Amino acid sequence: MRLLADKLAGKVIQNVNSTYAGGGVAEILSRMVPLLNQLGVDARWSAIKGNEEFFQVTKKIHNALHGRGEPLSPQEIALFKETGQKNIEEINPSGDILFIHDPQPIALVEKKKEIGKKWVWRCHVDVSQPIEPVWGFLEPWVDQYDAAVFSAPAFSRPLPIRQFLISPSIDPLSDKNKDLPRETIDAVLSKYGVRNDKPMIVQVSRFDYLKDPVGVIKAFKLVKRSIDCSLVLAGGTATDDPESNTVLAEVKEKAGSDPDIHILLIPPGSDLEINALQRAATVVLQKSLKEGFGLTVSEALWKAKPVVASAVGGIPLQVKNKFTGLLSHGIEGTAFAIRQILTNPEYAKWLGENGKEHVRHNFLITRHLKEYLLLFISLDHSEDVIYLS
Amino acid sequence: MHWLAENWTDIAFPLVALLACLIVTLWLRRRAYKALFRWAERTEWKGDDILVTATKGPSILWCIIISALLAVEVSALSAVWKTRAGNGLWTLFIISLALSVINLATGLIDYYGDKYKASQRNIVIYNNLVRVVIFIFVVLGLLDVWGAPTGALLILIGVAVLILALSLREALPNLFAGLQLNARGRIKIGDYIKLETGEEGYVKEMDWANTHIEALGGGIISIPNRKIVQTIVINYGRQLKKAREPFHFFGRAHLKELTGLKAGNLVELVNILKTAPDSVIYYHTHNFIEEHHYLTPEPANDFSVWVSDALGDDILGERLAALDTFEFTSLAALRDRLVSIIEEDLSQETPHLTGRRAAPEGREFRFIKSISIIVPTHYVAHDLLEFVEILRILSLSSLYFHIFESRLRLGKGQNDFSAWLDSSLDEKELAQEVARLDPYNYTLEGLRSSLIQLIEKRIK
Numbered sequence: 001m002r003l004l005a006d007k008l009a010g011k012v013i014q015n016v017n018s019t020y021a022g023g024g025v026a027e028i029l030s031r032m033v034p035l036l037n038q039l040g041v042d043a044r045w046s047a048i049k050g051n052e053e054f055f056q057v058t059k060k061i062h063n064a065l066h067g068r069g070e071p072l073s074p075q076e077i078a079l080f081k082e083t084g085q086k087n088i089e090e091i092n093p094s095g096d097i098l099f100i101h102d103p104q105p106i107a108l109v110e111k112k113k114e115i116g117k118k119w120v121w122r123c124h125v126d127v128s129q130p131i132e133p134v135w136g137f138l139e140p141w142v143d144q145y146d147a148a149v150f151s152a153p154a155f156s157r158p159l160p161i162r163q164f165l166i167s168p169s170i171d172p173l174s175d176k177n178k179d180l181p182r183e184t185i186d187a188v189l190s191k192y193g194v195r196n197d198k199p200m201i202v203q204v205s206r207f208d209y210l211k212d213p214v215g216v217i218k219a220f221k222l223v224k225r226s227i228d229c230s231l232v233l234a235g236g237t238a239t240d241d242p243e244s245n246t247v248l249a250e251v252k253e254k255a256g257s258d259p260d261i262h263i264l265l266i267p268p269g270s271d272l273e274i275n276a277l278q279r280a281a282t283v284v285l286q287k288s289l290k291e292g293f294g295l296t297v298s299e300a301l302w303k304a305k306p307v308v309a310s311a312v313g314g315i316p317l318q319v320k321n322k323f324t325g326l327l328s329h330g331i332e333g334t335a336f337a338i339r340q341i342l343t344n345p346e347y348a349k350w351l352g353e354n355g356k357e358h359v360r361h362n363f364l365i366t367r368h369l370k371e372y373l374l375l376f377i378s379l380d381h382s383e384d385v386i387y388l389s
Numbered sequence: 390m391h392w393l394a395e396n397w398t399d400i401a402f403p404l405v406a407l408l409a410c411l412i413v414t415l416w417l418r419r420r421a422y423k424a425l426f427r428w429a430e431r432t433e434w435k436g437d438d439i440l441v442t443a444t445k446g447p448s449i450l451w452c453i454i455i456s457a458l459l460a461v462e463v464s465a466l467s468a469v470w471k472t473r474a475g476n477g478l479w480t481l482f483i484i485s486l487a488l489s490v491i492n493l494a495t496g497l498i499d500y501y502g503d504k505y506k507a508s509q510r511n512i513v514i515y516n517n518l519v520r521v522v523i524f525i526f527v528v529l530g531l532l533d534v535w536g537a538p539t540g541a542l543l544i545l546i547g548v549a550v551l552i553l554a555l556s557l558r559e560a561l562p563n564l565f566a567g568l569q570l571n572a573r574g575r576i577k578i579g580d581y582i583k584l585e586t587g588e589e590g591y592v593k594e595m596d597w598a599n600t601h602i603e604a605l606g607g608g609i610i611s612i613p614n615r616k617i618v619q620t621i622v623i624n625y626g627r628q629l630k631k632a633r634e635p636f637h638f639f640g641r642a643h644l645k646e647l648t649g650l651k652a653g654n655l656v657e658l659v660n661i662l663k664t665a666p667d668s669v670i671y672y673h674t675h676n677f678i679e680e681h682h683y684l685t686p687e688p689a690n691d692f693s694v695w696v697s698d699a700l701g702d703d704i705l706g707e708r709l710a711a712l713d714t715f716e717f718t719s720l721a722a723l724r725d726r727l728v729s730i731i732e733e734d735l736s737q738e739t740p741h742l743t744g745r746r747a748a749p750e751g752r753e754f755r756f757i758k759s760i761s762i763i764v765p766t767h768y769v770a771h772d773l774l775e776f777v778e779i780l781r782i783l784s785l786s787s788l789y790f791h792i793f794e795s796r797l798r799l800g801k802g803q804n805d806f807s808a809w810l811d812s813s814l815d816e817k818e819l820a821q822e823v824a825r826l827d828p829y830n831y832t833l834e835g836l837r838s839s840l841i842q843l844i845e846k847r848i849k
Contacts, residue, residue, distance in 0.1 A: 003640060003764045128751070153755035156647040165645035165757060311698075312751060320681065321698070362680055374644040374762055384668040385761045385799070 001366070004373040005039035007388055013043040013376060014095030018058065018104035020047050024168075025101050025124055028368075031171055035369050041376075044095065048087040048105045054079055058104045064134035065103065065125050066292075071133035081107065097376050100145075109144045118379045121145040124168070126292045126313060128154045146379060151293045152314040164375055167317060169368035170298050170359070175271035177302055180279055188276035192264050199229040199342050202281035204266075204274055204299075206235045207247040210290045212310075215331050217254045217261065219287065222335035227342050230260040234277050236268060279303050283341050283348070287334055288312055298363040301325065301355030306348040308337040318363065324355040396465075403460040410456035418448050439496035447489045454482045479534045487527040494519040504574070511567065514597050563598040566614035570595065576617070576624055581774050585621035588612055589778065625848050629772040632813040636776060636805075638768040638783060641790035643679070645672070646758040654747045655700070658692070658754055659731045665756055667720040671798050672759035674714055674723060678829070679789065690714070692727060692754075699748035705734045715827045718802045761794060773814065777844040785833045792828045792836065804828075806840070819847045 015033060017025045029045055036043035050058070057076045063069040072080070084107025093111050100108055101122045109119050121142055127135065127150075135157075142148060147162040156163050170177050189196050201220060205211040213233050220231040233251065236244075248263075255261040266273055278284055284300035284307045291313030298318050300307050307325035309315045319325035326337035341348040361367070378386065393400075422445060429437040461474045495516045502512035525546060532539045554561065570576055576592060582602065583589035588610050590602035599611040648669060652658035662670070673691040689710050697706030708730050717723040748754070766787060770776035780788075791805040801808065803824050811820035822843050828836050 003766070004642065004762070007764075150647060153647060153757060154751060154753075156649050156755065158649040163647040163649060165647050323681070358681070370642060371644060374642055374760075377762060378644055378760055384666065384758065385763065388762060388764045 001039060001370050001373065004370065004377065005036075005041050007377050008041050008373065011042065011097060011376070012095040013041060013097045013099055014093060015043065015045040015099045015101065016048060016091065016093065016105045016108060017045075017101035018048055018050070018055070020045075028168070029101070031174075031365060032369060032372065035365070036372070039369075039373075041373070046091055046093075048083075048108070049090060050083045050087070050104070054083045055104075061103050061134055061138070062125060064131040065127045067129040067131065069131060071131060072137060077137060084108065084110070097379065103138055106138055106141045109141050112144055118147075119145045120147045120149060120375065120379070122149045123155065124151060126152070126155050126290075127157060147375070149375065152317065154313065164378075166368065166371045166375065167314065167363060168293050168295055169363050169365045170295060170302060171365045172302060176275050177299055178275070180272070180276055184272070185276045185280050188273050189280055191273075192262065192277075194230070194232060194262050194264075194277075194280070196280060198260070199227065199282040200232060200280060201229060201283045201285055201338060202232045202234065202277055203285040203287065204234045204277060204296050205286070205288070207244045207251060209247055210288060211235070212287045212289050213247065213251045214254050215289075215334070216285060216287050217251065218331045219285075219334040219338065220261065222332065223338045223342070224260070227339060229282070229342060230262065232262045232264060232277060232281070234262075234264040234266050234274065236266055274299075275303075278305060281305055283308060283338055285334070285338070286310065286315065287328070288315070291315055294318065295363075297325075298359050301352075301359045301363075304349075304352040304356040306341045306351040307355060308334055308341065310334075318358070319355075320358065323351075324358040325351055399465040403464040406463045407456045407460035410459045411452060414452035414455055415449070418452055422448070435500050436497055439500060440493060443492035443496055444489050447485045450485050451482065454478050454485075476534050480531055483527055483530045483534065487523050491520055491523050494523070501571070501574075510596055511571065515568075560598055562615045563613050566618040567595065567597050567600075569618055570600070570614055576600070576622065579627055581625040581627075581629075583623045583625070583778075584612065584617070586616075625774055629774050629848065630814065631771050632809070634809075634813045636770040636809045636813070638766045638770070638779060638787055639790055640764045640766045640784060640787045641794060642762045642764075642786060644760040644762070646760050648756045648758055650756040651753040652756075653753045655696075655705075655731055655735055658695075659728055659735070661756060662692075662724060662728055662731070665724075666758060667724075667798070668758040668760070669756050670720050670724045670727070672757050675759070675793060676757075678793065678833070679786075692731075695748070695754045699752040699754070700746045702734075702746060705731070708734070713829075714797070715829050717797065719800055720797060723797070761790075761798070763790065773816070773844055773848050777841055777848065780837065780841055780844070783837070785837070788833055788837055816847065819843065 013036065015029055017029060019026050020030075033043045033045045057072065057080050060069055060072065060076065061080075064071070084105075087105065088108055088111050091108065093108050094115065095117065097118045097120065098108070098112075099120050099122060100106060102124050106121065109121070112119050143160055145161055147164060148159060149164045149166050150156050151166070151168050153165060156165070172178065186196070194200070201223070203211070203213070203216050205213075207213060213235075216233060217231065220229075223229060233255075248265075252263055255263055264277075278300050281300070284297075284303075284305045286294055286297050286300075286307065286309035288294060288310050289312065291310070293314035294309070294312075297307055297309050297315055301318060301324060307319055308328055309319050309325060311319075311321075311327040311329060316327065319327055321327040326340065328334040328337050341351070377388070422441065425437070425441050429441050458475060458478050461471055461478070464471070466474065498512060498515045498519065502515070529539055529542065532542065557564070576582060576595070578592050578595065580592045581590070582592060588602065588604075590604040590610060592600060593603050593609065594601040595614075597614075599613055600617055601609055601611050604610055646668075648665070650661050650665070652661055676691055677689050677694075690712065693706045693709035693712075696702050696709055700706075709727065712723075712726060712730070714723065717726070768779045768783065768787075770779050793804075795801050796804045807820045807824040810816040810823060823840065826836070826839060826843075831839060
């Protein structure tokens with residue numbers, strides 16, 4: 001990586017997103033920017049400014065890109081453009097490579113006409129099935145960039161600019177992924193009243209229909225007919241998602257009074273607790289109906305856990321069926337896969353170990369960092385095989 | 390004259406005894422040395438030559454001493470004078486014997502030192518050591534002959550040896566290990582050795598305490614002889630033939646570029662395949678190797694996986710998976726074969742169903758391009774030994790580049806290693822063996838091991 005970083009000597013990489021704290025993008029940048037600087041790359045980070053109304057609009061855009069919600073109103077469009085212009089003047093974007101993250105600061109690219117330089121739009125969201133008018137509103141800006149970066153092949157769209165695939169990553173040293181002593185794991189189980197006396201199936205995700213928590217309970221009940229085990233559904237509700245409380249109520253109703261089903265409401269920022277629950281699991285489940293990248297799968301694989309997950313979004317990139325985990329397509333298939341794992345501990349161990357190696361080679365922050373370096377280098381080259389002296 | 394007339398026998402007998410014995414011993418010596426010379430000439434061992442040379446001159450003196458001892462014994466000298474004369478002769482004998490033993494021992498040390506390429510400094514040390522030990526024995530012998538007490542001297546020597554041993558307690562094991570190394574002769578100057586603990590390089594010098602090796606980077610590593618004796622050492626032997634052109638290792642990283650193209654069924658797949666850039670064909674036939682090199686040697690390509698998993702067509706999936714990528718030396722030929730397999734399958738379908746098998750929504754085949762970035766590394770090999778040592782520590786991406794990418798993607802037709810072995814080292818047989826190795830049937834680590842084995846076999 002130092003060899004690659006040396007090739008960027010003298011260049012300034014300017015990252016721009018919408019916030020310094022909170023959210024996945026800020027989390028990635030807070031780790032990535034210092035690492036780039038450690039490698040000798042002059043990487044900087046700025047955040048745009050906007051009022052509450054502006055961020056309500058960007059939230060609406062975010063949901064629309066995920067295929068939920070409605071098109072923007074003329075007032076919302078005007079507010080978005082107006083804030084974009086203000087930020088262009090206020091931030092005064094500069095640098096040799098401007099790395100713009102997500103839709104909120106997308107309009108900054110208008111500065112390109114004036115200053116030139118290389119502009120890259122890093123799209124962290126799933127835009128495979130957006131609300132078309134919203135995508136149509138953003139597309140003229142996207143087209144002005146030199147390149148776009150998506151997290152999964154399915155997120156790409158026909159565009160007149162180059163598109164790169166760079167998957168997200170996990171940080172093995174973060175609270176969510178670092179090794180934990182047995183006592184910490186036991187303390188967390190004890191805190192949430194979960195007994196560790198039988199095989200434990202765990203799904204960690206917010207209470208959202210798209211994560212199919214009800215389907216998880218149905219699959220669990222099928223498994224329990226022949227194997228004595230417990231289920232932990234751990235997640236939170238989102239304040240910006242009014243549906244989540246409805247989902248939670250439905251999940252609780254479906255669970256009934258089964259003492260082997262544990263529904264845990266985990267407050268935001270409880271990374272250590274999530275880590276402990278994943279490490280306590282016998283099987284980790286990610287039975288999503290739709291998924292962005294599904295990085296919780298990599299988190300579980302990093303802990304060498306056998307994973308059963310739906311073949312949606314970025315999950316098939318992480319779970320190579322029957323090699324690094326098991327992919328399923330429905331409730332019965334999920335139950336079948338869980339049974340296979342619970343009744344074959346050696347197979348489960350093999351899958352888990354393969355999964356950990358797969359993450360080590362493909363989904364750690366080091367790979368992510370290397371690909372960013374390659375991306376910055378490739379912006380100056382159009383050929384498919386680039387020789388650097 | 391009167392005394393001589395009366396006592397002529399006192400002189401004549403010893404003189405006769407002296408001459409008679411001298412004639413006999415010299416005759417015996419002559420016969421013995423003739424036999425010894427013949428024996429020495431028949432054997433290839435140089436030690437006997439040294440033995441003969443070292444004793445030939447002094448043996449004349451020994452004949453004279455024996456004869457003189459006999460003469461003294463038969464003489465009419467008083468007992469006191471007989472003893473004195475005897476002691477004098479014994480003194481002469483011990484000194485001459487000691488000189489012969491020193492000549493013999495140093496001759497042997499010089500011979501074996503030269504044979505095993507011991508350093509001159511080592512040879513001098515061993516010679517001096519032998520001289521000191523023999524000198525001590527000579528002194529003890531002479532004291533005994535002259536009836537002087539030796540107890541005090543023996544105690545003194547014992548104490549001196551003890552003090553010496555204590556003060557050299559760290560150095561002595563290295564000294565003896567050095568002797569052992571020289572005696573065994575398994576490691577010689579110029580050999581390339583590698584210790585179990587990782588140190589490796591060409592042996593430049595072996596002194597009484599350390600063996601000095603020159604590492605690949607040019608630095609000198611001094612290893613205590615004791616460590617070399619106690620650890621496992623691989624000796625690759627003499628310096629190998631240097632290549633006309635050194636091999637420069639390159640590193641390789643890759644980036645995935647999305648084309649925005651997708652196929653939902655076989656007809657769409659084959660149509661895009663026909664026109665997609667070579668980089669797309671390369672990515673989808675090699676991606677699995679790069680991402681799963683730690684896991685399985687299965688050379689599955691993305692097309693076969695998609696056809697089996699997303700279209701549920703295991704038969705076509707198997708045909709595509711069975712494609713032997715190693716057969717092809719160009720991406721164009723590989724593309725043609727992929728297209729022909731799919732088109733053949735499509736032609737066998739009922740016409741109205743052709744291409745209808747469709748992937749579920751969201752599981753379309755997405756075409757991706759591989760962008761390779763090639764950077765030079767600081768690893769350079771000038772001979773087979775350097776090559777194999779670099780191969781042990783080379784990154785897998787670099788190994789991948791020289792074996793897979795250069796052969797097929799860069800259109801060289803053969804891997805870089807084979808090309809170098811053949812053209813720069815004239816190692817034609819080894820080059821062919823490396824070229825015959827089908828890399829698609831190995832994990833990258835397995836491939837590395839196989840290459841190392843082939844080269845090590847050649848070096849030994």
